[in-house]
Every structure is written in C-alpha cells, then in structure tokens.
Amino acid sequence: MSGCSGGSCSSCSSGDQDNPDRLPPGMLARYDINQSTADGVLVWVEVERDGDSVRMPDVCAEVLSAARSMCDGRVFAVVFGGPEVKALYPEMFSYGTDTVYHVRDARLGTYQPEAYADCMAGIVERVVPAVVLMGATTRGREVAPRLAAILQTGLTADCTSLSMDGRDLLMTRPAFGGNLMADIRCTRFPQMATVRPGAFDKVPTDRTTGTALYWQYQGEVPKEVLSEEPVTEGGSDIRDARILISLGNGIRDRSTVELAESVATRMGAMVSCSRSIVEKGWMPVSRQVGMSGRIVRPDLYIAMGISGSVQHRAGMSGARRIVAVNTDPDAPIHGFADLSLITDAAAVLAAMSRMLDGKEENE
Amino acid sequence: MRYVVAVKQVPDSGLVEVNGDGSLRRAGVPAVLNPYCEYALGRILDSRLPGDEVTVVTMGPPQASAVLRRCMELGADSAYLVSDPALAGSDTWATARALTAFVQRHIPDADLLVFGRQTVDGDTGQVPYEVAQLLGVQQFAYVTDLESSGDGFTAVQDYGDMRRRCTVPRGSVVAFSGVDPRGRFASVSGRLAAAGRGIVTVDRVALGLGLYSVGTKGSPTVIEATRRVESTRRNRKVVIRDPATAAGLILGEAGAR
Incomplete structure (x- = not known):
C-alpha cells in the first residue's frame, strides 16, 4: 500500500484504475476540516541532577524508545537546563530522538510547572506533533495536565501500552485500581499521554547524532521557590x-x-x-x-x-x-x-x- | 480566608460495573467520599481559623449530595453540587472546564482552591492542574504542609526525590498529597450543625456552559473499550506444610530474577 495515512488522498493512487470509488486526481474522498496534519512525537525529557552531574531518568529513555518504535515521523525531545545538559544529547539521540529542543534559561534551572508547560506549548505550536508524551513521574503528571489545558486537548494518564494507527494513538491504561484496562483515544491533536515508568523497554541504538536547537522562552516564570532540598532517604x-x-x-x-x-x-x-x-x-x-x-x-x-x-x-x-x-x-x-x-x-x-x-x- | 475544596464521590471498593460505553456505572453502587479528597478537606478544616469559610463542591449525579452532606458533617460550611445530565461522561478536561466555570461564577474571590491528589476510581490526578491553567493561577502539587504567611501561604511540596518550599499566592490551586488510612470521623456537633444546612445545586445552563463544552460531547478523550484484567500470572498453587520448603521456593524466586 502507499504511504498515505487515512487513505483520503487519491492523487497518488498506486494503479488501481479499475476501482469504481476512485476519484479524479486532486479530489479528496472525504474533506474533514478537523483532520490534522500533525506528525511526529514530542517527548519531555526530564533531567535528574546529582551535584554537577546530570542524568536522564530511565522512564525518559523508555518513552523515547516507545516513540521511536511506534511512529514513522520524527521524534522531538524537549529538555530544560544549562550547558551541562549537552552531555545528555548522545543518550537522547541513541534512544531515538531526531531533534532536541534545548531550553536554556537560567530561570528554568529549578522545576517550574507553569513555565515548563507554557514553554512546551510554544514548542508544540512550532513542531505541531501528533503526539506529546512524558513519563508518569511526579513532575510529568503535574506538567502534562497543565500543558493539555493550554493546548485544549485530551490527556490520558499513566498509560501502560501505546500503539499508533497512522496518526491516531491508541492508549491503554489501568483503571479502577488496576481491576480494569481501558483503551482510550483522543479526538484532538496533539494526543497526549503520560507513560508509566517501566511499562516499556529502553532500547538504545548506536546512533549518537541528531539535530539540536536552542529555544528561547519569552514568558513569565511566576513561581517563587523559597528552598529546595533533595530527599536523601535513599532506598527507604x-x-x-x-x-x-x-x-x-x-x-x-x-x-x-x-x-x-x-x-x-x-x-x-x-x-x-x-x-x-x-x-x-x-x-x-x-x-x-x-x-x-x-x-x-x-x-x-x-x-x-x-x-x-x-x-x-x-x-x-x-x-x-x-x-x-x-x-x-x-x-x-x-x-x-x-x-x-x-x-x-x-x-x-x-x-x-x-x-x-x-x-x-x-x- | 475563603477556601474551596473540590471533592469527588467514588464507588465503594470493588463493586465495578461498566456501562456499554466503557464508563463506570455509578448508580446503584454505594458512593463514598474519595479518601484523597477527604484528607485534603481534613487538612483545611484542621488549620482553619475563626472567620475562615470552607466551601465544598462536587460534580456528579444528584446522589453525590451524600458526600457533600458528609463533608459538612466533617466541618465544611457550605456545599455546592454541580449536576446536570449533560455533564455525564466528562473526562478530566471537561470536568476541569465545568469546575472552572463554577468557581468563576460562584466563588471568584476564593483564596485557595484545594484538591486531593487523585481519585481512587480514575487515578488520573489531572483535574487540579487543568483547572489551575484554565483559571490562570499557580499550581502546587504534592503538598504536605501548608501555612499562612503574610498575604498568602507557604507550601511544602514533596516530589519524592525533592522537597521544596514555595510561596503560594492567594487564588492558587493546591493539591494535598496524602491520605489518611483511618479516615476521619464526624463529631456529633458537626452532624447537628450540618443537619441545618442545605446544598446548592447548580446546573450546566446556570454556569453558562454549552452542550458541547462538557460531558461526553465536550471530552476529547474517548474510552473505546474497557475490559477486566485477566490474570496473566502463572498461578502455581502449592500446598506446603513444611515451612523450610516454602522458604526455599521463595528464596529461589528471589534469586531467579
């Protein structure tokens, strides 16, 4: 079959001349004003800091691997942080990122849910991805709804399985305390989900390069953080x-x-x-x-x-x-x-x- | 200070019934106050000062007034029920939209909007932050401590790997993180006081919401199917009388991971 998703386009029909449903070239079988042309997956990559060193959490590698495996479009990653985050580029590329949007803003060095969501909304507007994913971490589950509300789209929490049919995402999540599994679709774009840690395998490739862009955040950073301390209870x-x-x-x-x-x-x-x-x-x-x-x-x-x-x-x-x-x-x-x-x-x-x-x- | 606590009724324990469209069937199943909401309400009631007003609101079918009644028995001053057949089947986005409309219409001067972390039936924990964005206010997740300071509040948030203190301006959304496994008990005086108070019911039209802005029609997410989780466990049942053999099996499992 041809690579057209949705099958609504007949101008590039691959030779089935005898098909009676075939329309003249250039004419759409179905004109859907809401049909999105959004493509690709955008993923928020969180950064764990330990002193001066930075680390990408496993769940982000899992989400990137899942994005790469199910989507034939590009995989975009958004990461917040200073120059130290560049050390994570190769790892991001290795797990399937094509393009990194690196938000370098000193004000966003500490976690700022309102500004992070606002900034990502700007990037989503630039990229127009079909899907936006993040790990269902404490922060992911806080930022994702805020972003979904800005984008006026649906959000499915804590998915354990994802699959794509063309541009449409099928999300599966446990409901009612794991007693039910629900298959959920989103009727608007981008389709958003948070992904349960451990639900997907992290699959590295030997790729180490890709595109990286700096992104300037123009908006406000409202939150006043008085103090932050890492919780060092270790394995307790x-x-x-x-x-x-x-x-x-x-x-x-x-x-x-x-x-x-x-x-x-x-x-x-x-x-x-x-x-x-x-x-x-x-x-x-x-x-x-x-x-x-x-x-x-x-x-x-x-x-x-x-x-x-x-x-x-x-x-x-x-x-x-x-x-x-x-x-x-x-x-x-x-x-x-x-x-x-x-x-x-x-x-x-x-x-x-x-x-x-x-x-x-x-x- | 004027507090608004948004609460939800959840079906009691394991009585899961699924409608044809995959939504949970709530009618006929005893509903209880979501324990996370109960905890959040309790934290506000415990810290209230004379003159503070605590209003609870829920969105749900008419029978949801039972959980509002319980909130008032626990100490809430007033209660609103946002109820309309057209609201049925709302996802988190449509719910947030309706709650936002309610707050803006009825309690625009709220000093703090309080939520629980999540519900035990939906498990999403998304509504507080969608409401915060729709209202254009700051959001504070996983709050473990909240105290008045100056014109607003100070909150301690626990992100699991990080604990932090933030300034909470008036009008913000706060979601408490915890739950009290023992639950709260309504005092006799609380029950007597609640008996005299009414619940104000608000419908969709009164909130100025269009038919396609709420309910299943206003929900971007669609549940295609739900199914009961079939056990994929090996489920090897072994009757063992000798504890040492059992211990060996367990240590074998632990070693074989």
Whole structure:
C-alpha cells in the first residue's frame, strides 16, 4: 500500500484504475476540516541532577524508545537546563530522538510547572506533533495536565501500552485500581499521554547524532521557590525496592515484623504491609501498600499473610512476580499470585531467616 | 480566608460495573467520599481559623449530595453540587472546564482552591492542574504542609526525590498529597450543625456552559473499550506444610530474577 495515512488522498493512487470509488486526481474522498496534519512525537525529557552531574531518568529513555518504535515521523525531545545538559544529547539521540529542543534559561534551572508547560506549548505550536508524551513521574503528571489545558486537548494518564494507527494513538491504561484496562483515544491533536515508568523497554541504538536547537522562552516564570532540598532517604521508600516482603493480617505476632526486617535486609529487600498492620500500629503508613497507601511495582512481591482485598491489590498488581503465602487456600490473593504457598507466613519467615544464616544450604 | 475544596464521590471498593460505553456505572453502587479528597478537606478544616469559610463542591449525579452532606458533617460550611445530565461522561478536561466555570461564577474571590491528589476510581490526578491553567493561577502539587504567611501561604511540596518550599499566592490551586488510612470521623456537633444546612445545586445552563463544552460531547478523550484484567500470572498453587520448603521456593524466586 502507499504511504498515505487515512487513505483520503487519491492523487497518488498506486494503479488501481479499475476501482469504481476512485476519484479524479486532486479530489479528496472525504474533506474533514478537523483532520490534522500533525506528525511526529514530542517527548519531555526530564533531567535528574546529582551535584554537577546530570542524568536522564530511565522512564525518559523508555518513552523515547516507545516513540521511536511506534511512529514513522520524527521524534522531538524537549529538555530544560544549562550547558551541562549537552552531555545528555548522545543518550537522547541513541534512544531515538531526531531533534532536541534545548531550553536554556537560567530561570528554568529549578522545576517550574507553569513555565515548563507554557514553554512546551510554544514548542508544540512550532513542531505541531501528533503526539506529546512524558513519563508518569511526579513532575510529568503535574506538567502534562497543565500543558493539555493550554493546548485544549485530551490527556490520558499513566498509560501502560501505546500503539499508533497512522496518526491516531491508541492508549491503554489501568483503571479502577488496576481491576480494569481501558483503551482510550483522543479526538484532538496533539494526543497526549503520560507513560508509566517501566511499562516499556529502553532500547538504545548506536546512533549518537541528531539535530539540536536552542529555544528561547519569552514568558513569565511566576513561581517563587523559597528552598529546595533533595530527599536523601535513599532506598527507604518501598516504591524503590526491587523485592518487597509484605505483611498482612495473617501475621499475629509483633515480633514477626522484626524478623521480616532482618530477613529483608539480608535479601536486599524491604518490608511493606497491608492496612491492618498499620492499624495495629506495627508499621508506619509510609510502608502501607494499597489504594490508601503506596503503589509499588517491585520485581518480586512476597505477600505474607495477606488476604488480597481489592484495595490492596490496587497497590501491588503491577509487581512483576507475586508470591503469596497464606494458610487460607481460598484467600483472594491466591487468585492473582504467580506462586501460592498454602502455609503459615511467620513459620516461612523463620525458615528463610535460618536459610539466610547459612545453617541450611538453599538447594 | 475563603477556601474551596473540590471533592469527588467514588464507588465503594470493588463493586465495578461498566456501562456499554466503557464508563463506570455509578448508580446503584454505594458512593463514598474519595479518601484523597477527604484528607485534603481534613487538612483545611484542621488549620482553619475563626472567620475562615470552607466551601465544598462536587460534580456528579444528584446522589453525590451524600458526600457533600458528609463533608459538612466533617466541618465544611457550605456545599455546592454541580449536576446536570449533560455533564455525564466528562473526562478530566471537561470536568476541569465545568469546575472552572463554577468557581468563576460562584466563588471568584476564593483564596485557595484545594484538591486531593487523585481519585481512587480514575487515578488520573489531572483535574487540579487543568483547572489551575484554565483559571490562570499557580499550581502546587504534592503538598504536605501548608501555612499562612503574610498575604498568602507557604507550601511544602514533596516530589519524592525533592522537597521544596514555595510561596503560594492567594487564588492558587493546591493539591494535598496524602491520605489518611483511618479516615476521619464526624463529631456529633458537626452532624447537628450540618443537619441545618442545605446544598446548592447548580446546573450546566446556570454556569453558562454549552452542550458541547462538557460531558461526553465536550471530552476529547474517548474510552473505546474497557475490559477486566485477566490474570496473566502463572498461578502455581502449592500446598506446603513444611515451612523450610516454602522458604526455599521463595528464596529461589528471589534469586531467579
């Protein structure tokens, strides 16, 4: 087939002369005033700063890789920062960026949601992309709606899957705490989405060059930031843990919490919990997984004595693998675990502790 | 100070029903106050000073007045229900447009527009910042602390990797980050006080909104299909009596990642 998207153009028809629906050259089968000619994908690339060094977060590489794989148009990246950001160009090109818009403005060195959105709206007006994407990070989820409101377009949050049909983007996202998946389209251009971290693979290429442009932001920077301090809790956020040992109502003895902590430390894991443990006062709210707690996506989620309510599931259904330990064979958690062990959680933790001590060899 | 707290009613727990067009069926499902909204309202009520006025607003079907009633029992002074059949099926953009119209029409002198971080049914967390842009005011996301200072406020925001303090001018949009797993309890005096207060219902026409500016007609995003999540887990169920064997299996899983 020809490369025309939408199929509304017949002037370049590829020889199907006998087609009775064929129109004279130059005449459109369907004249749609709202048919956008927008093309390409524009991505906001966030910059993580650690002292003087800059780093591109994984989610931005994932979004760029996704943009490159699904779109045959150009991939544009927008990045804010001073000259130090130039060090990130090769990485951006490698993940699929064709053109970098580098906004060099000292006022935008600190994160400014209003000005970032306003500035990106100007770039979108220049580029006219079909799609605007950013990572569903704390900042992405704050800037994207502001930008969508300026552009008067729709926005789909936290997508886990994207595909393009011509210029039309099909977005898939979990809804209602991960119990439903919704396929969403946007009827206006650009079509906007934030993309869940980890939903796509980052696929580098060996490309290291592309186009880079400086962009001057003329607008205002209204926000007065009084102080900023990096949060240096290190790995103490359960959302960062690769392995979580999670305790639930089946844990009857408070000492099991300490046991779990000790096992977790030796496994390179962290301990989280369900709401009932927080209600007992055994663990702080910051460790709670679920709809009213935190949403975690570890590689391995070990549910110890957790029944698996809908609210809890909403917080952990994104885990790569789930092991459930619960004496009740009918507990809902067994319905969505990779491995279900019908046994007592506290006893298993004790056994794990002994094994990690090396007294018993793990075969 | 005059506070406007935007709240939402959400279907209670796991009773998910899906309409033909993929929207959630809310009628018949018990609705509760979204816990994030409840938390945001609670933070404002806890910090209010004598003379401050706290107004709650929600957009939803007539039955959503129940959550407004609960907000007033918790301590809100007045409540508005933006309700109209034409508003049904609004996405975040259409919702933001309707809420903006409401604020500009009824409470243009609000000193602070307060939201929760997100709802537990939609999970988008987009409406506060769309409203902020439509009103042309500053937005403050993930707020953990808010205090009065000078003519306005000072907010502490937690971005996960960064915590910062900002000046919050009057009229800004603030979204609190947290949730209280225990919920709040209405006092007896709060309940008695709320019993005497009415809820003002506002419809689309009263807000000057066109038929194509709200609801499904005014929503740029269209839900094509929804489906229940089918488990893709291996779901290997093993009945094990010996904890050591179970521990071995788990450590095996942990090592095999």
